[in-house]
Amino acid sequence: MPETNQQILDSAKRALQDSQFRRSIGNRSHQLKRGHFFKKLGRAAIWTAAVLVGASVIGGILSGIGFWGVMISAGLIAGGIWASMKFPKMKIPTPETIVKSDLKSLAGKTEIWLESQRPALPAPAVQIVNGIGVQLDMLSPQLNKLNEGDAAAYEVRKLVGEHLPELINGYKAIPPSMRGKANDSGKSPDEQLIGGLSLIEKEISGVTQQIAKGDIDNLSIRGRYLELKYDKSAEAE
Known part of the structure; x- marks a missing residue:
């Protein structure tokens, strides 16, 4: 049976999405x-x-x-x-391996993990993920200024290896039919995801600037503030 115009358009759309998802979000x-x-x-x-x-x-x-x-x-x-x-296929990093990564490969592994999450995210969130890739590229050379055991290195790993995965995995756990519906907070899980990703993108940018200025000792990711944000997202589940 010949394909209808709509089927052809749907196939072309899927092919375009697959091509976009195969692209790297960053140089690392x-x-x-x-x-x-x-x-x-x-x-x-x-x-x-x-x-x-x-x-x-x-x-x-x-x-x-x-x-x-x-x-x-x-x-x-x-x-x-x-x-x-x-063979072998390239292994997709997990949040557990990202947290344990050396600083040299931290940004690249985080980017690869984020790339694997794009198919499950709404289009606006994918755009922010691409932006996070750019920020991770800018952060990576600054991480060379840190030692593996520094408190600042721990905080960076916590941001990209814990807070970021928790936000995305929490969103993915919500049934697709409920992701666009507003909850008691007045925001939908889609909106909360976009807001959380935007916040993390800004945090990565801020960390990069702080390290670049040599403000390592005073580096704080404002973890408590992020946790409060994510706690609100968790309530939506």
Whole structure:
């Protein structure tokens, strides 16, 4: 049965969304993905070289490998390249691994986790998530000024590894049919999510500016203020 115009439009819309969701929200996540890709490419190159060397050795012993030897070698190379580029899949960081990440990879891993959450978020929230990616890119070089055990490093990890996931996971736990309905606070879960993400985006920007100014000792993420915000979101559930 031929597709209707609406089906064609829906398919095109899904394809566009899939393409948008595959895009990195920041340079740090892009660098991690690129590093993973080149590791797989390196494994494919090593496999190809091993097959060629093996075929050369066998050919030297047998005075040639013949037509079927060439075909088998080509098949082994093709299969090895396919397997090397297909597996292993890049692991999506979890909030638990983000909290334990070293400062060098903290921003990139947070961005990758956020990218995996985009399909479950409303369009306005996705735009803010993209903005958070930009802020994380700006924060990342400033984190080089911190030591792993600094209180400031702990606070940054808490912001992106606890507060941010709690907000998004809390929203995802709400049935989709209820996300657009206002609750007793007068705001819908959609609106509370957007407000919480906007707040976190501003907090990351503020942290970046504070560290850049060398105000490490006085760095505070205003955790109590964020917790109160999230407590309100939790009540909506």
